[in-house]
Amino acid sequence: MKQALHAKLSLYVVATVWAGAMPAQAQVNGGGIYACTDASGRRITADRPIASCVDREQRVLGNTGVELRRVGPTLTDQERSALEAKRRQDQAEQQRLREERSRDRAMLARFPNQGVHDAARAEAISQVNDVIGVAQQRQVDLKERRRKLNTELEFYQNDPKKAPANLRRQLDDNTDSQAEQQRFIKQQEEEKQRISQRFDAELQQLRKLWADQTPTAPRAP
Numbered sequence: 409m410k411q412a413l414h415a416k417l418s419l420y421v422v423a424t425v426w427a428g429a430m431p432a433q434a435q436v437n438g439g440g441i442y443a444c445t446d447a448s449g450r451r452i453t454a455d456r457p458i459a460s461c462v463d464r465e466q467r468v469l470g471n472t473g474v475e476l477r478r479v480g481p482t483l484t485d486q487e488r489s490a491l492e493a494k495r496r497q498d499q500a501e502q503q504r505l506r507e508e509r510s511r512d513r514a515m516l517a518r519f520p521n522q523g524v525h526d527a528a529r530a531e532a533i534s535q536v537n538d539v540i541g542v543a544q545q546r547q548v549d550l551k552e553r554r555r556k557l558n559t560e561l562e563f564y565q566n567d568p569k570k571a572p573a574n575l576r577r578q579l580d581d582n583t584d585s586q587a588e589q590q591r592f593i594k595q596q597e598e599e600k601q602r603i604s605q606r607f608d609a610e611l612q613q614l615r616k617l618w619a620d621q622t623p624t625a626p627r628a629p
Contacts, residue, residue, distance in 0.1 A: 440468035
């Protein structure tokens with residue numbers, strides 16, 4: 409009777425020691441004990457990543473039960489592609505923000521106040537007005553030339569078909585040149601509008617930047 413009881417106790421001790429050694433051995437082999445709760449609510453531990461928990465986070469425990477780290481869910485190819493696309497999108501957004509901040513700094517350096525910005529606007533508009541002035545003077549010259557050509561045409565009863573080829577060619581060239589100058593003047597007027605719109609947009613942005621630079625006055629005690 410005593411021998412049978414002794415044998416049972418011996419087996420129990422051996423089993424207990426072996427069971428206690430399993431986590432330590434698993435930690436040596438797999439770098440820790442993996443633990444998770446699967447989709448069915450079962451709590452599972454193993455010495456390697458748990459297949460039934462690839463879709464969820466797994467905890468990696470040391471031999472004392474202390475959490476060493478966590479392993480994220482294993483991603484499918486589609487999920488990895490989506491994650492990579494999101495990473496590229498985030499990088500592009502960060503780059504955009506860096507470039508935006510760089511442009512803001514450059515704009516502030518160029519236009520430290522509205523007076524400087526207004527002067528730049530006036531200068532840009534003035535340059536276009538100078539170009540328009542030259543084109544308008546050219547238009548005046550062309551009209552004067554046309555008046556003289558029309559005087560010559562009177563000798564032929566104002567009928568270009570009766571006029572010499574050289575006169576007809578000059579009349580055609582004058583008509584084309586006047587039309588070209590008119591188109592050019594219209595383009596320059598449109599350019600003035602674009603310049604004004606650009607400076608308006610800049611001023612709106614600059615007002616925000618200037619406001620951010622203005623120190624807040626301390627409150628009275």
